Amino acid sequence: MEYSRPLVELRREHEPRFGGKSTGLGELMAADIPVPPGFGVSTDAFHAFVMESGLAGTIDAAMARVSADDVDTIMAASQAISEAMRFAPVPDSVQEEMSRRYAMLAEATGSDAPPVAVRSSAVGEDGQDATFAGQQETYLWVRGIDHVCDALRDCWVSLFSAPAISYRARLGPAVAATPAMGVTVQLMVDAAVSGVMFTCNPVSGDPSMVAINASWGLGLAVVGGEVTPDDLLVSKVTREVVRESVHCKEIEYVPDPGGRGVMRVDVPEDRRLERCVDERALAALTDVARRIERYFGCHQDIEWAIARGDDCLFVVQSRPVTAVPKRDKEPTAPTAMSFVMRTFGADRGSL
Amino acid sequence: MARSRLTRTEEGTLTPATTSAFSSPYAIETPPGCEGWEEMYPYYALFDEQRRETDENRFWFWNSMHFPVPMPAFDVICIDSPYQAVGSWQNRVFAVPPAMGIDYRCVNGYIYISGNPVTDPVKMGERAEFFQKRAGYYLENWDELYAKWRVKMEALIAELDQLRVPELPEYESDEIVFGDDRNTSFYEVLDAYSRVLRMMDLMWQHHFEFLLLGYGAYATFAEFCKAHLPDIPDQHVAQMVAGIDVVLFRPDTELRRLARLAVETQVDSAFEQGRSPVEIEAELGQTDAGRAWLAELEEVKDPWFNMATGDGLTHHYRSWFDDPSIPYASLIGYVSALNAGEQIERPREAIEQERDRLAEEYAALLDEDARTPFRDLMALSRTVFPYVEEHKFYCDYWFLTKWWNKIREFGALLAEHDFLESGEDIFQLSRYEVASALDELLLTWATGGAPHGPGHWPPIAARRKELLARLGEWTPPPALGVTPEAITDPMTIMLWGVTTDRVRDWAGQEDGGTELNGAAASPGIVEGIARVVRSVSDLADVLDGEILVCGSTSPAWAPIFTKIKATVTDVGGVMSHAAIVCREYGLPAVVGTGRATTQIRTGQTIRVNGTAGVVTLVEE
Secondary structure, rough: OOOOHHHHHHHHHHHHHHHHHHHHHHHHHOOOOOOOOEEOHHHHHHHHHHHHOOHHHHHHHHHHHHOOOOOHHHHHHHHHHHHHHHOOOOOOHHHHHHHHHHHHHHHOOOOOOOOOOEEEOHHHHHHHHOOOOOOOOEEEEEEHHHHHHHHHHHHHHHHOOHHHHHHHHHHHHOOOOOHEEEEEEEEEOEEEEEEEEEEEOOOOOOOOEEEEEEEEEEOHHHOOOOOOOEEEEEOOOOOOOOEEEEOOOOEEEOOOOOOEEEEEOOHHHHHOOOOOHHHHHHHHHHHHHHHHHHHOOEEEEEEEEOOOOOOOOEEEEEEEEOOOOOOOOOOOOHHHHHHHHHHHOHHHHHH | OOOOOOOOOOOOOOOOOOOOOOHHHOOOOOOOOOOOHHHHOOEEEEEEEEHHHHHHOEEEEEEOOOOOOOOHHHHHHHHHHHHHHHHHHHHHHHOOOOEEEEEEEEOOOEEEEEEEEEEOOHHHHHHHHHHHHHHHHHHHHHHHHHHHHHHHHHOOOOOOHOOEEEOOOHHHHHHHOOOOOOOOHHHHHHHHHHHHHHHHHHHHHHHHHHHHHHHHHHHHHHHHHHHHOOOOOOHHHHHHHOOOHHHHHHHHHHHHHHHHOOOOOOOOOOOOOOHHHHHHHHHOOOHHHHHHHHHHHHHHHHHOOEEEEEOOOOOOOOEEEOOOOHHHHHHHHHHHHHHHOOOOOOOOOHHHHHHHHHHHHHHHOOOOOHHHHHOOOOOOHHHHHHHHHHOOOOHHHHHHHHHHHHHHHHHHHHHHHHOOOOOEEEEEHHHHHHHHHHHHHHHHHOOOOOOOHHHHHHHHHHHHHHHHHHHHHHOOOOOOOOOEEEOOOHHHHHHHOOOHHHHHHHHHHOOOOOOOEEEEEEEEEEEEEEEEOOOOOHHHOOOOOOOOOOOOOOOHHHHHHHOOOOEOOOOOOOHHHHHHHHHHHHHOEEEEEOHHHHHHHOEEEEEOOOOOEEEEEEOO
C-alpha cells in the first residue's frame, strides 16, 4: 500500500494509481519547469477509505439499483453514497500519511498551515473525459490538516455525483462498478496574475504561436470563464506580440482574508483595462511554453500563475491539446515547382 | 484557404461586383483651369464616351507608386512601354492562364490601371500548356538565364551611353565627302531619336522578362507559409527570403564606407550639416587626405551613383550624379552618427544569422510533411529574389536616369534652334510631337527655309506646364469604378498592396475618419509628428524624429531613414521598398493605406501601429 508520494517523484508510469494530474505535474518537474511542490494521493488511499469505513456494501447496493436510462435511480444512488461517504472517517493510516506530507510542505514554506489546492487527479481512460466522470473537483486555499482531509474526502465523494454515475453507467457495468481516483495536494501560489496558454494558436492551428489568456488574481476567473481575459498571440520564433486584445477584467479571485478559501472581488477601475502581463512575463511564458511542448512532444494546454510579490512564474497544470483545428490539407504537390504552377493557375487541379 | 491566387476565376481576377463604391471615372470633374488636359495624352488613354459601358463597370486603381504626379506628355512612353512589355510576357510569352495584361487610363493626368482576366476554362487550359513549359524552363534555369540578362542589360546601358545626338553644323564635315560610310546629320539625328525610343522598349522588355515569375515564386512561398503558419507576420516571410548582398543596397553601403573613411582619414570636419556638395568638395580639395577621399568617391560613382532620387517613372527622378545633394545628405548623416559613436554599417552578419534562424525555427515548427516543400519553396524564392530586387537598380535607376538625360540632349538641340524655350520643355511634348518637331527642324535645317516650330511649340509647352502644375494640386481618389469581389492577381497584391481588404477599406474611408488601415509592414508602435512628403524636393524638410508620410519611397531615400521614427505610405505591399527598409532599420511601417498623404497633414500627431497595420490620427 502506498497512499502518497511527492509530486517530484511521480512519472507517467504512475498514472494508473496516482492519476493524470499528479503524474503530469511530476513530469513537468522532471522537465525543470517551475511547479509548486506538493504530493499525490493514490487510488490505494481511496480503496482503503472504502474498505475500512465499510462503504463498499453501501456503494454496491446503491449502484445495483442504477439504471442508465433512469435519472431517478441515478439521483437516488448518488445521494445515498454521498451521504454515507461524508460521514465516514478517513482511515487513520491515510490521515497519518497526509499529516506527515502536509507537515513537510509546512516546513518547506515556514508556515504552520500553508495554503494548498486539493484537486482530483483522474485515472485511466476516464482521464480524457474527466469532466463527465466527475473527476474535476478543486478546493482552493485549503489550510490545516483537518481541512485538507475534508477536501480529500470531498474529492472522493465527487466520484459519485449524479452526472459521474450516469456517465459511467453508460460506459457499461464494469466501469460503473469500480471507480477510483487520485488526488493532488499542492502548495498554492498567491497569484497576482494567472491564466491559460496554448503552445499553438488553438483557433488557427498555427504551431509557431503561443496563445496566452491572462487575467488578474487566481486562475479561477479565467478557467471558469468568469472574465474575458487579455488575449495575446506571441511568436515562438521572435517572441514578438503578433496580436493582442486587452479586455475589461472586472473581477478577480483572491485568498479569503478569513484565512481559508477564496473570494471573488471587483478589480479596481484603474486596473481593469491594463494589460496584465508585461514583456518580461510574456518572455517567461513563451519560454516555458516552448520547453513544455518540447518535453511532451505535442501541443499543450497550460495553466500558469505569476506569484504576487516576487513575480515568479509557476505552472500548475499542463495537458495535451486535444482539439487543434485541422488546417485545410493542401492538395498534394510533390515539388516546389508544382506549387508555383498552382499560383499561376497552371496545374491540373486548377483547371 | 485559397489554393491559388489566380485560379479562382469564379471570382474573377478583378471581376466587378454589381454595386459601385467608387466614383465613376466619367463623373470626375476637370479641376478649374485645366480644361483640355486630354490633349497631352494618347486617344486610347482616355475614358472615352464610346466605351463608357465597359470602362465604367471595371475596377481601376491609381498607380501612385509608379505615377505619383500628373504625367508629362513625353513621359507617357513610360506607361505605354512597360505595359506593352508586362502584357507581352504575361499574356503572350508565358501565357499565365487566368491573367492577361494591365490596361491603363488617364484622369486629370493621373494613371489608373485595371487587369484583364481570362475566364474561359478552355482558354486557360490551352494557356497552361504554354505556361508549364515556358515558365518551368525559366525557373529551372534561373541563375544561368539571369547571368545572361545582366550581360544583356549592361550592354544596353553601354549602348545608351554611346548614343550620340549630333549637333547640326553649318556645313557637314569633310568626312561625309572623303570618308567611308558616313551619314549626314539629318539622318543621324532621326536615327538616334528612333533608336533611343527603341532602347526604352528593349529595357522594358528586359525588365519584365523575369519579374512575373520572380514575384510568383515568392508569392507561392508566402502563401505556403500562410497556409501552414496562419499567423506568421508578413515581415518574417520576407525576412527569410530577402537578399543580403543585393546590388540595390550597394550605393548606400558605399556611402557608409566613405563616411567611415572620412572619419578615419580625419577629413570629416568638411561634412558639416547644411553645407552643399560644392562647399564640401571645395574644402576636401585643399588637403592631401581630402583629395584622396575625393579620388575614392570617383571610384565609387560608376556605377553606384546611378541611383535615382525616387521610384517614379517620370523624368523628374534624377540620378545621384545629377543631384549629389542626396548622397551628400547621407554622408553628412553617417559622419555625424560615427562621431556620436554609433555603428553605421549594416549588421550584415546579424541580418544573415537572423534570416537563417527564422528559416530553421519555422521549419522545425512545421508538420513533418510540410518541411520539404517549405525548404524547397524558400530556396526557390531565394533564387529568384536577387532579380526582384536588383532589376530596379539596373532598369528603373541606372538605365532610366541615363535615358531621360539622353532625351534632354534632344531637348537641348530643339531649344538651340528655338523650337523650345528650354531643353527641359521637351518633356511637355509627346514622343510623336517630338518626332514631328525634329522632322521639321531637320527639314528646315536642310532646306534653309524658315521653321514654323519656334512659333508653334513654345506656347504649347508653356500651357502644358501650367496644366501640370494645376493638376498637381488635385488629389486623385485611390480607386474608380466598381468594387471588385476579390483581388486575386499576385502582382497587384504584392507590388501595389492592393488586396480585397484594402479595397474595402478604401471604399469605407471615402468619408474620412480618424483611422487608416494598411498592411502591417514593419512591427512596432510609435506616436509622433507627421511630415507629408509629396516629392523628392520635400525630403530636405524632414526633421529628426518625424513620421514620414508619403506616396511611396525608393531606395534612393536612404538618408531619410536614419532621421524618421516611422513610415506611412499610400501605396505598397509588404515587399515594397518602404517595408523592406523599415524592417531593416527597425522602424514601424504601415504601407498601402490608400490616402495617407491626403488625410494626414504635416504637423499632425499620428500613431503608427506597424504590428496591426493601423494609423490613428491622434490630433485633428
